[in-house]
Amino acid sequence: MDRPHPPALRLAETLEIDAYAPAQIAERVERAGVAKARLPLLQTFTLGLLAGAFIALGAMLFTLVSTDPGTGFGPARFLGGIAFSLGLVMVAIAGAELFTGNNLLVMAWVDGRIRLAELARNWAIVYLANLVGALGMALLVWLADGLALGKGRVLETAAAIARAKVELGPVEAFFRGVLCNVLVCMAVWLSFAAREVAGKILAIVFPIAAFVALGFEHSIANMYLIPVAILHGVPGVGLAGFLANLAPVTAGNVVGGGGLVALAYWLCYRYQPPAAAGR
Numbered sequence: 001m002d003r004p005h006p007p008a009l010r011l012a013e014t015l016e017i018d019a020y021a022p023a024q025i026a027e028r029v030e031r032a033g034v035a036k037a038r039l040p041l042l043q044t045f046t047l048g049l050l051a052g053a054f055i056a057l058g059a060m061l062f063t064l065v066s067t068d069p070g071t072g073f074g075p076a077r078f079l080g081g082i083a084f085s086l087g088l089v090m091v092a093i094a095g096a097e098l099f100t101g102n103n104l105l106v107m108a109w110v111d112g113r114i115r116l117a118e119l120a121r122n123w124a125i126v127y128l129a130n131l132v133g134a135l136g137m138a139l140l141v142w143l144a145d146g147l148a149l150g151k152g153r154v155l156e157t158a159a160a161i162a163r164a165k166v167e168l169g170p171v172e173a174f175f176r177g178v179l180c181n182v183l184v185c186m187a188v189w190l191s192f193a194a195r196e197v198a199g200k201i202l203a204i205v206f207p208i209a210a211f212v213a214l215g216f217e218h219s220i221a222n223m224y225l226i227p228v229a230i231l232h233g234v235p236g237v238g239l240a241g242f243l244a245n246l247a248p249v250t251a252g253n254v255v256g257g258g259g260l261v262a263l264a265y266w267l268c269y270r271y272q273p274p275a276a277a278g279r
Helices: 007-015 022-037 041-065 073-084 086-095 101-110 116-144 153-166 170-191 197-213 219-231 239-269 274-278
Strands: none
Touching: 022 101, 022 116, 022 170, 022 239, 041 073, 041 086, 041 116, 041 153, 041 219, 073 086, 073 197, 086 101, 086 170, 086 197, 101 116, 101 170, 101 239, 116 219, 153 219, 153 239, 170 197, 170 239, 219 239
């Protein structure tokens, strides 16, 4: 005879107040990937625009918070990372299509639920839309003279951030992109575990704060952070440096999110060995 469950466990099961289990998260991520891959062009592009703008807003807040923090290097970086998480919180809760998060579509592809052409279509449309959204926000900040806050100190911070990015070598940029999107996709993965909005926000904040604090590279954030410095005429920051940063960072983001998170979790929770599949 089965032992009865403790009352607290029976209540949790009845009310479904616990987080989704990892295997359930994998199924939810795959279902979301199928839906994203088959979203019509207009909706995909518009949601991509929003995501680029949302990430840019998080980058703006990060720049402000990183100006004259007075809290020491480590705490200042972590606080800036918490501020930057605003962008992914808005993407996840309000709804938007973010290229780096959509690297998780690899799960649905390797499981045979979407075609490679559908994966490539989604990534191409979303990446372009993210770029347009982020560039649009950079232009709006320039037109609004938004970096003049703090008597120009915010502009100095923005200039330092952009210079550091364009001075990265391609190998460093690539591997910082890998590490970044491991944490970004883990933030998205963890948000799928939550049943409530507050839980989703909490799941997102710490991985995003970690990648920012550790100095990793996010391709969509860089679509704002470098162009906004170009528009303000920051010496040493130009289109060539922007493109030289964006290419390896984007490749690293794909490897980190698509390979080290999506493919790894597919192997853990969705892969069926041929013998098991045939039974």
